[in-house]
Amino acid sequence: MSFNILAFGDVIGRPGRDALEQALESIKSSHKVDFIIVNGENAAGGFGLTRKIFDQFIGPMEIDCVTTGNHWMDKREIYDFMDHERLVLPGNMSNVDDQKQGWRIIRSRSGVNVAVINLLGKIFMIGDNRSPYDTVEKILSRIPPSVKIRVVDMHAEATSEKQGMAHLVSGQVSVVYGTHSHVPTADLRILKDFTGYVTDLGMTGGYDSVIGMDANAAVRRMRTGVKKDFEPAKGNPLSYACLFEIDENSGACTRVERLRFPMDRG
Numbered sequence: 186m187s188f189n190i191l192a193f194g195d196v197i198g199r200p201g202r203d204a205l206e207q208a209l210e211s212i213k214s215s216h217k218v219d220f221i222i223v224n225g226e227n228a229a230g231g232f233g234l235t236r237k238i239f240d241q242f243i244g245p246m247e248i249d250c251v252t253t254g255n256h257w258m259d260k261r262e263i264y265d266f267m268d269h270e271r272l273v274l275p276g277n278m279s280n281v282d283d284q285k286q287g288w289r290i291i292r293s294r295s296g297v298n299v300a301v302i303n304l305l306g307k308i309f310m311i312g313d314n315r316s317p318y319d320t321v322e323k324i325l326s327r328i329p330p331s332v333k334i335r336v337v338d339m340h341a342e343a344t345s346e347k348q349g350m351a352h353l354v355s356g357q358v359s360v361v362y363g364t365h366s367h368v369p370t371a372d373l374r375i376l377k378d379f380t381g382y383v384t385d386l387g388m389t390g391g392y393d394s395v396i397g398m399d400a401n402a403a404v405r406r407m408r409t410g411v412k413k414d415f416e417p418a419k420g421n422p423l424s425y426a427c428l429f430e431i432d433e434n435s436g437a438c439t440r441v442e443r444l445r446f447p448m449d450r451g
């Protein structure tokens with residue numbers, strides 16, 4: 186039996202959430218989707234995640250799991266729901282317990298267990314965080330062998346770190362994908378005939394922007410250091426995702442497909 190995981194990278198503010206809703210409706214009508222993962226670190230105004238948005242994701246939008254990244258704690262209210270069973274935080278961050286919040290086993294609507302791991306890269310990342318490589322090995326040693334389907338969201342700036350992580354765990358997990366750069370990459374493939382991989386899923390949000398934020402404000406900040414009117418861009422909202430087809434019995438990824446919605450512009 187094949188089990189299809191639909192994964193979205195960083196969702197940027199309201200334009201991203203609206204684009205995500207439309208994309209989900211369209212993709213679910215044209216593809217078999219068994220499990221949906223979204224990176225929610227920028228979902229609330231570009232910075233962090235609120236309970237209201239999280240509830241919309243896991244409720245009406247039927248998203249199975251929300252991963253995060255370096256912005257996970259930008260909205261303080263997340264501390265009230267950081268132990269939620271469908272929320273995963275970067276397990277190697279200094280303010281995250283790798284065994285409590287860094288990975289979860291989530292049961293799909295069809296009753297299949299999926300382990301989801303979230304990690305943060307080291308390069309160009311603020312914070313004195315633990316090694317993502319040591320952390321993933323520790324987490325993998327604790328996932329029961331019966332849980333065949335395993336997903337790693339490697340939230341990192343450097344493409345090399347994402348490929349390094351994939352090299353380390355390929356053959357042991359079903360999927361490794363990157364998030365955080367907000368730019369979709371075209372290098373989707375299957376590693377060691379087992380692990381589906383893409384360096385970055387790409388963001389869901391306004392693409393007339395600088396990585397999803399108002400372009401004028403972003404350039405002003407780059408030139409002057411002043412952070413003003415820094416809000417999610419509305420222009421050209423697009424949703425990029427990847428669909429990973431997994432063999433339910435072995436956990437091997439058998440196919441990776443790049444999806445974009447809408448298809449008629451980009």
Ligand SMILES: [Fe+2]
Pocket residue numbers: 195226227254365366367
């Ligand atoms: Fe992000």
Ligand SMILES: [Fe+2]
Pocket residue numbers: 226254255256340364365
């Ligand atoms: Fe990030």
